[in-house]
Amino acid sequence: MFRATLNRFLSKWKLYRHRFVPWMVLNLSKNEKTLRKVSGRSQDKLVPDEEVCSCLLRLFWLLHKGNDSQTPSALASRTHEEFGTSALCTREAMLRSLGFCIERKPSTLPFAGTGVFVSKGVVPKGATVAMYPGTVYQAYEPILLQSISNPFVFRCIDGVLVDGNDKGISKMVFRSCSGRDRLGPLLTSDTSWLTTNPLNPLAVGQYVNNCSNDKSANVCYQEYDVPSTFPLELRQYLPNVNYSLDTFQRPLRCVILVSLREIAAGEELFSNYYTIIH
């Protein structure tokens, strides 16, 4: 009995420790060696930034066309129920612009909670399948409090952290930073990923589970720094925000999930939590 509980705790810890900031800091160099061994190509982008950008723009323009009758502040003040009725439209926009839909459902893995599945269409190899939403912290910024018991903190290769937790203090921080950065009535980030029906249907990447021996990775993480040329009116669909105002000048870091092979409808997405991205 005690042994079974201990084993359960140890296997949970093995998955969580890669998201626990003090552990990450203490194991940085060791991790990077392991990660390089696991991923083999820790430095390379699978898909060029231009391709990622054009895919996001295709989806965002379509979402925008559906929403342009409403002001950004009206969109921001929508209730969960109103988002619920528009979930169909956002999925329709995703299917039309990308050729597939994804959604959150109970994972096929026992005790793994929620996972992300392809629900319609086929994901081709090298497609932008999801985005990792959350507050972006530079390596020197304070995140210890937010990271406690938080399995959603993602570390990029340069030490930048993305907190994709949609609950508690993480949720409050995201909302507050997003409100701070709005330009008059114009929003520069999307807070609806904190609800059950994100306006940007890609913004569920934080729920992708880790691969295992019998469920190999079909997606991997890749950094995408939003260029200054990214249309201002479409920034309201980006599910990331900088923690500090002094980082407002640098390109916003987004993390996307790229398909490693063709993925059919019904399949669950799995990443490798060890994979370092660039």
Ligand SMILES: C[S@@+](CC[C@H](N)C(=O)[O-])C[C@H]1O[C@@H](n2cnc3c(N)ncnc32)[C@H](O)[C@@H]1O
């Ligand atoms: C970033 S969250 C992923 C979303 C999570 N499934 C949920 O419902 O909140 C990471 C956590 O999911 C669970 N998890 C992820 N991959 C798993 C796996 N292969 N087996 C068991 N649990 C897993 C672990 O609890 C881990 O700490």
